[in-house]
Amino acid sequence: MSNEIDFSEFRTQSLKGIVIIYGKFLFQVLKGTWVLLFLFITKASKLSSVDIFYFYIGITVLLTFILIRSYLVYKNFKFKIEGDSFILKKGIISKNNTAIAFDRIQNVNFSQNVIHQLINVYQVDIETAGSDKTEISIKALSLDQAKALRKKITDAKLQEQSITEQTEVIKEKPLLSIGVNDLLKVSITENHLQSLLLLLAFLFGFYQQIQDVFLNFIGEEVLDNYLNKGKDLLAGSIILLLGVLIFLSIVAIISSFVRVFLRHFNLSFSIKNEAFEIQQGLTNKKAIILKREKVQFITIITNPLKRRLGISYVIFKQAISGKVKKADKLIKIVGCKKDHLEKIKATLFTSLDFQDAEKEKPHWYFTYRIIFRTILIFSCLNVLFYFVFNAQNQLLVNVFLLLIAIPLLYKRIRKLFFKVSNNMLLVGGGAIETSTTYLEMFKVQNVKIKQSIFQRRRNVADLILQTASGKIKLPSITEERANELYNQILYTIETSTKEWM
CATH class of the missing domain: 2.30.29.30 (Pleckstrin-homology domain (PH domain)/Phosphotyrosine-binding domain (PTB))
Incomplete structure (x- = not known):
């Protein structure tokens, strides 16, 4: 044994x-x-x-x-x-x-x-x-x-911790067990743009390493000639550009499938003695014990397609000291259903009473700042488009981008909110995806009020909460409310006797 x-x-x-x-x-x-x-x-x-x-x-x-x-x-x-x-x-x-x-x-x-x-x-x-x-x-x-x-x-x-050796480990069936069919559902609902960017970054890095070898085979002039022809074709044909976008979309979906299967294959998630036991992975299997007190906060993320399928995923942000990779501070559990989420929250938090808490939104200055930054980005892009597209194609590209940008801006502004209870903070956000973050205030290590000269004129400020695994930001709330929360969080930190690591 x-x-x-x-x-x-x-x-x-x-x-x-x-x-x-x-x-x-x-x-x-x-x-x-x-x-x-x-x-x-x-x-x-x-x-x-x-x-x-x-x-x-x-x-x-x-x-x-x-x-x-x-x-x-x-x-x-x-x-x-x-x-x-x-x-x-x-x-x-x-x-x-x-x-x-x-x-x-x-x-x-x-x-x-x-x-x-x-x-x-x-x-x-x-x-x-x-x-x-x-x-x-x-x-x-x-x-x-x-x-x-x-x-x-x-x-x-x-x-x-004064617990006897005879204490038996509470054995439960896995709270969540993900099979191949569930992974297919998760893959369909993933962020395909992220998958595409990761794949392109890998291919670009690979090309940079073999560029000299590649040039020896076909010659620098031949390569430059192909690249110039490609630029001319893209600049002169919107249909070809749309074809490239469709092709990249297909590649992104396939990349999502591969990424999900490699990372979350055979996912098993259990709760034992108020700790989480997680096993997952295909080429790189991992078995992790995550203690309740080590979890700094959790974020539940869903999107329209995930909601339709009745699933979401949970990110556990854990306390890790020192300079480590961002990915090492979080653990992601995919394919969670409503009852799984309730069990996780009940295990982590002693109180989750937000029914009487008021849903608070940022000051209107936040909307103004987002719109201003978007206009600035569009202006810079149009300088680039001027040298790439003719006037008609430039107009079509701008219309296409605006049709995407306007709904995303609206959703981001509408979804951002926060609620405060006696010892908990709930923060909502997102654009395409909807995120909900749960944080116990006593786990905040540092809290500060940040205010630019433009915010000072309008009596608004950003409240930044620093934990052992990252920051949570409440942007552009009134200065008076920021000071109230600042004092409430400091009082909770100083009076709490609970462990946070």
């Missing part, structure tokens, strides 16, 4: 960890040198047999060096549990000893990329408070070892 595994003596990772470490080092080398390797392959026919022989010798030496280094990294990576601390030793030439007290450990998470899945091991990441990254990453453990390690740390933390 996993709970019988002894961590009192130093242990190494699974022997299969050598494969993971070797693959990581090999990927780093290929990432920096693949263009050179591609150039060698394309010019191999022009090289002498001696040059090719030395190339293969060099590759063999490099692969052998990586293998030896991987083995030494594996052999010198040792860990154990001593008292109420996790002890780690690692390093080849420069030795590094780390001791982490259990009370500093926030989460013990599992993940599996493609290689992990092939050799049936798990990566275990130990997150701590006060670190700018994952403190410890054990590259390869069996599932029994990973679970036993997490249980050992979790049990010790429960003892520190």
Whole structure:
């Protein structure tokens, strides 16, 4: 059984960890040198047999060096549990000893990329408070070892909170389990523009890396000639431009399908002992335990198509100290139905009474500012359109953009609101999508009132709430109301005794 595994003596990772470490080092080398390797392959026919022989010798030496280094990294990576601390030793030439007290450990998470899945091991990441990254990453453990390690740390933390070892974990069926059919629904309702931009960014970055190789094949003059012809065709034909937009839309939808399946495949979401257990992923599987107190706020997002299908998604913004990627601070659960949302809110928040709270809207200055900025953007775009389109096509493009922009502006202005209860803040917003954010005031770390010279003339201000996972902004509310909320939030922070991390 996993709970019988002894961590009192130093242990190494699974022997299969050598494969993971070797693959990581090999990927780093290929990432920096693949263009050179591609150039060698394309010019191999022009090289002498001696040059090719030395190339293969060099590759063999490099692969052998990586293998030896991987083995030494594996052999010198040792860990154990001593008292109420996790002890780690690692390093080849420069030795590094780390001791982490259990009370500093926030989460013990599992993940599996493609290689992990092939050799049936798990990566275990130990997150701590006060670190700018994952403190410890054990590259390869069996599932029994990973679970036993997490249980050992979790049990010790429960003892520190005066909970006996005999406390049983409450086991429930998953609150939410997403199958292939549900993922198809989610994919259809995704933000396809975001998917398209991500794909284009990847293709552009890829082209930048192989540009020199590409030019060697077709020549710079030929490439410039094709690009100039493409510009002339687009400038002279609205039909062709619409065709390109339709093609890009299809590509965006396909990209959304792929992105959703890779990220959320086999999604399982459970609530156990007031903590969330999340498992999801296809090529990169993740198993995460998210404690209630670590969640700073949640945002529920839907759109017209999602509402029609009766689904939405929830973003959990969690507390992570230091400079980390934005994506690491949030966890996204897709395909949630109304009863799932109510269960999540009941688990996270002790009180959600907004029935008597007044729905407050921004000052009219907010609408004025949005319209002014839109006019400014259109003016800049029309300077560009002047050099690309003729007068008739420029008019058609402007009409097309206005038909999109005006409804979006109207929806953004109409959807923005906030409600305040005794200890909770509810903020609504969005344009195409509708977002609803729930924040407990005692989790606010810093609150400030920001006011430009234009806002000062109209007695309005922006109220900015800083939490451990990001900001929430209430734009252009009256100065008097901003001061009231400022004092209310500060009072709640100072008088609350609840944990927020």
